[in-house]
Amino acid sequence: MSNNSYNFNDLMDKNENRQYIQITSPLDNSVIGKVPALNQEEVDRAIQSAKAAFPSWRNVPLNERAEILYKAANILLEHIDRLTELLVREVGKDRKSAGSEITRTADFIRFTADTAKSIHGESIQGDTFSGFNKEKFAVVTREPVGVVLAISPFNYPINLATSKIAPALIAGNTVIFKPATTGSLCGIELVNIFKAAGLPEGVLNIITGNGSEIGDYVVTHPDINFINFTGSTEVGIGISEKAHMVPLLMELGGKDAAIVLKDADLAFAAKNIIAGAFSYSGQRCTAVKRILVVNEVADLLISHLKEEIQKLQVGNPLEKQVDIVPLINTKAADYVWDLIEDAKAKGAQLIYGGEREGNLIYPTLFDYVTTDMRVAWEEPFGPVLPILRVNSIDEAVDLANQSEYGLQSSVFTENLHDAFHVASRLEVGTVQVNNKTERGPDHFPFLGVKKSGIGTQGIRYSIEAMTRVKATVINLSH
Incomplete structure (x- = not known):
């Protein structure tokens, strides 16, 4: 040779x-x-x-x-x-x-x-x-x-x-x-x-x-x-x-936010957010990793989110078609579990999930997540989704931009002016209007700013x- x-x-x-x-x-x-x-x-x-x-x-x-x-x-x-x-x-x-x-x-x-x-x-x-x-x-x-x-x-x-x-x-x-x-x-x-x-x-x-x-x-x-x-x-x-x-x-990495405004189609938003957050157990850089929702529609959005998250199939893909699969290794599962435990300890309200079987973590949804919780900022690369309530569009944008990441964000609204207003201010590579964060079509530009x-x-x-x-x-x- x-x-x-x-x-x-x-x-x-x-x-x-x-x-x-x-x-x-x-x-x-x-x-x-x-x-x-x-x-x-x-x-x-x-x-x-x-x-x-x-x-x-x-x-x-x-x-x-x-x-x-x-x-x-x-x-x-x-x-x-x-x-x-x-x-x-x-x-x-x-x-x-x-x-x-x-x-x-x-x-x-x-x-x-x-x-x-x-x-x-x-x-x-x-x-x-x-x-x-x-x-x-x-x-x-x-x-x-x-x-x-x-x-x-x-x-x-x-x-x-x-x-x-x-x-x-x-x-x-x-x-x-x-x-x-x-x-x-x-x-x-x-x-x-x-x-x-x-x-x-x-x-x-x-x-x-x-x-x-x-x-x-x-x-x-x-x-x-x-x-x-x-x-x-x-x-x-x-x-x-x-x-x-x-x-x-x-x-x-990314900490992609789904921003939900008060005039959004909440049932549609919830369906997109759950699909974007939990497919392949959230092991995607473009997964929805936090929800920033205007407070006056938060309760109604959560009711739709619960309805959608309950449809997810959990288990081993060798046995059946599932949405939530075991995480790639024990280290990854331990990390996600630590984020869940931290959120619980600091007062987040568990809406759904919070269970673990080995490396399989059930889809987990938290409400009333605050900025002192790790899950508000860290990328889980797993099936845990925090909800942070905001009082205005400006607060949602400011909170989104405080992240060290800047891959993608979604904004759900029926008002095109608000959509462009939010998109112009978000410090990310891509803004999805009325859709989950995702990669593709593959001929579109795909990029991250800041640490993304x-x-x-x-x-x-x-x-x-x-x-x-x-x-x-x-x-x-x-």
């Missing part, structure tokens, strides 16, 4: 001298697979392979790169049943959501290829700036940045990996892909699908391993030219502190982020 050769599947072979990481299901703690814990030398080899493949890949015609992506989307759908089952077992997702993740990902890949074909450069005449003439003009093109490091989270191990990989590849970059440990089996399947679609060797390399061994090493590697990360704010801040002079695209992210994602925006502008100035007179 040469220094630039890297084949992850070779590393998957049983080796008595290699350390492996066992992947256990959050549903029953059964071991469902293992992945190699790579060392720094192997990471080096993966990166060098990607670096060596970059010059030829960037020169592959765009239509040929697009055809590989189209084929990958088709292969993904051909294996939807097997991948759905793997998603359920590896990250504890219900089957309906798992299947939707696969189909959405295939759509994402196709749209990425389509969009890249419509991104064009431009020419700029020199005489549009005073002191210059028509004999000087610039040809402006976009070029790939080089080797992209894509780091994906556990909760959407196929979709949020692809949202990084596909735009990077279509732009002519090569990719080092590090999935979350839980979710890495899905990540391996995804990489194999891209390779089966015709991706050349070295263009997409997956690495797995312990963060303590390879985490800091890979984000500070001198041959990484761009980092695209989705995960916690804590980890994101750490990456940004270490990755000197490397462009970043990050989707981090860096840069703008969304298919066109991601492609542009992972390219750089180059100007070639033509001087006709000399």
Whole structure:
């Protein structure tokens, strides 16, 4: 094997001298697979392979790169049943959501290829700036940045990996892909699908391993030219502190608020809020994580919320179709439970839930949550939803903006003027009017401000982020 050769599947072979990481299901703690814990030398080899493949890949015609992506989307759908089952077992997702993740990902890949074909450069005449003439003009093109490091989270191990990989590849970059440990089996399947679609060797390399061994090493590697990360704010801040002079695209934590005004359709708002807060047990960055409701309609809203929350199915997705599944691990469940206990101790009124069976926490709704309670500010990444009562629109906006996060917010109102007034003042990347907070459609811009992210994602925006502008100035007179 040469220094630039890297084949992850070779590393998957049983080796008595290699350390492996066992992947256990959050549903029953059964071991469902293992992945190699790579060392720094192997990471080096993966990166060098990607670096060596970059010059030829960037020169592959765009239509040929697009055809590989189209084929990958088709292969993904051909294996939807097997991948759905793997998603359920590896990250504890219900089957309906798992299947939707696969189909959405295939759509994402196709749209990425389509969009890249419509991104064009431009020419700029020199005489549009005073002191210059028509004999000087610039040809402006976009070029790939080089080797992209894509780091994906556990909760959407196929979709949020692809949202990084596909735009990077279509732009002519090569990719080092590090999935979350839980979710890495899905990540391996995804990489194999891209390779089966015709991706050349070295263009997409997956690495797995312990963060303590390879985490800091890979984000500070001198041959990484761009980092695209989705995960916690804590980890994101750490990456940004270490990755000197490397462009970043990050989707981090959130504390998305649903602001309910007095003229809102309360039954509609409640249905959206419960769906937005509790699907996949709230393990989503864009989950509704707090309700800010004008006091005069709070009681009526709560009655609708109780009606909706009681419809949620709780349990093991291996046994039936459910909405509330066990959390990804005990650490996550303990954290959510601590938030619930803190709210109880400080006087929050428990409206529904507040029960736990192992890592399964029942959907929990609190009223009269105050700003001294942790659940008012911290991101639970679990099925607990606090209600904070306010006396005015201004108070709701001010309270929403006090958060260190700024991913999304919802505003429910029948008054379009109030909707735009609130939207213009909220310090978030996206405001949803009369809808739950959510990601997508995937060609819309998706971004966070404050501690919720860096840069703008969304298919066109991601492609542009992972390219750089180059100007070639033509001087006709000399």
